[in-house]
Amino acid sequence: MISNKCKYAIKALVYIAKYDNGSKAVMTSDIAREQNIPRKFLEIILRDLRNNRILESKRGKDGGFRLLRPAEDISLTEIMRIIDGPIAMLPCVSLNYYRSCDECEEESCEIKGVFEQVRDRTLEVLNGKTIKSLTL
Amino acid sequence: MISNKCKYAIKALVYIAKYDNGSKAVMTSDIAREQNIPRKFLEIILRDLRNNRILESKRGKDGGFRLLRPAEDISLTEIMRIIDGPIAMLPCVSLNYYRSCDECEEESCEIKGVFEQVRDRTLEVLNGKTIKSLTL
DNA sequence: AATAAATACTATCAAATTGATAGGATATAT
DNA sequence: ATATATCCTATCAATTTGATAGTATTTATT
Numbered sequence: 001m002i003s004n005k006c007k008y009a010i011k012a013l014v015y016i017a018k019y020d021n022g023s024k025a026v027m028t029s030d031i032a033r034e035q036n037i038p039r040k041f042l043e044i045i046l047r048d049l050r051n052n053r054i055l056e057s058k059r060g061k062d063g064g065f066r067l068l069r070p071a072e073d074i075s076l077t078e079i080m081r082i083i084d085g086p087i088a089m090l091p092c093v094s095l096n097y098y099r100s101c102d103e104c105e106e107e108s109c110e111i112k113g114v115f116e117q118v119r120d121r122t123l124e125v126l127n128g129k130t131i132k133s134l135t136l
Numbered sequence: 137m138i139s140n141k142c143k144y145a146i147k148a149l150v151y152i153a154k155y156d157n158g159s160k161a162v163m164t165s166d167i168a169r170e171q172n173i174p175r176k177f178l179e180i181i182l183r184d185l186r187n188n189r190i191l192e193s194k195r196g197k198d199g200g201f202r203l204l205r206p207a208e209d210i211s212l213t214e215i216m217r218i219i220d221g222p223i224a225m226l227p228c229v230s231l232n233y234y235r236s237c238d239e240c241e242e243e244s245c246e247i248k249g250v251f252e253q254v255r256d257r258t259l260e261v262l263n264g265k266t267i268k269s270l271t272l
Numbered sequence: 273a274a275t276a277a278a279t280a281c282t283a284t285c286a287a288a289t290t291g292a293t294a295g296g297a298t299a300t301a302t
Numbered sequence: 303a304t305a306t307a308t309c310c311t312a313t314c315a316a317t318t319t320g321a322t323a324g325t326a327t328t329t330a331t332t
Contacts, residue, residue: 060276063277140291165307
């Protein structure tokens with residue numbers, strides 16, 4: 001399962017992509033209201049996305065958030081990795097968050113292969129999806 | 137990520153499938169030693185698998201565990217669902233642990249479709265794998 | 273300069289989950 | 303009887319999850 005936080009992040013980005021018309025930035029409170037996301041929690045998430053160079057923010061009146069890149073250049077995997085960390089089901093098959101398992105030698109691990117396959121099939125789907133493709 | 141508990145469960149079952157020769161049941165302590173799994177933690181896991189009718193146990197001297205069914209009839213998905221619960225990435229696309237999301241109407245959810253695809257690709261891999269196929 | 277309105281930041285928190293450990297009860301083969 | 307295995311209950315520390323509260327800072331407008 002992905003976390004609520006990650007689900008909120010994706011939905012917020014899709015909302016921003018949809019309503020960022022160039023003139024006005026998208027406000028936290030609008031996203032929170034429209035997408036039923038707790039506002040203060042959403043603040044943390046959006047700040048997190050800004051710190052990871054997905055969003056830019058503008059403070060003060062008429063402030064809000066904008067995508068830092070075109071929506072078609074933001075993949076779902078990138079967001080999921082920022083918010084939740086590894087996508088793989090085992091640390092030892094993670095491409096971006098690799099860790100070896102303490103208890104086993106990888107060469108002789110019986111289950112590593114299966115979870116590599118799961119990882120590859122999963123990434124085939126997720127790598128193809130962008131914030132843009134979700135707004136359509 | 138699957139939990140350590142789930143990883144241990146799968147490895148233990150593969151070990152049991154490999155060393156259950158019909159005459160002697162497989163002991164917790166042997167599995168724990170050979171697979172580097174904390175023994176007391178493994179006890180809980182094996183009891184859990186027994187309560188879910190994956191294993192049968194024999195107490196006392198020469199006791200231990202055996203598969204209740206042939207290894208080729210125990211799928212990876214079944215074990216993962218027993219130990220970790222849902223396999224899907226969103227509650228609203230889970231086949232066995234469905235829950236609706238509080239914050240959105242499913243009909244208009246922008247992200248549900250993607251995670252249905254991930255679920256299907258994941259299950260394509262996992263449904264085909266059994267404890268037997270992992271011992272080979 | 274004052275004000276309203278937005279994000280930024282820090283701190284905190286409760287509940288659930290994870291990953292175990294400890295110790296005694298019970299069953300069984302010898 | 304005894305040794306040895308599972309069974310059961312309780313407990314625990316650390317981490318993660320999902321948030322909330324309150325204040326500081328920035329900015330547009332009047």
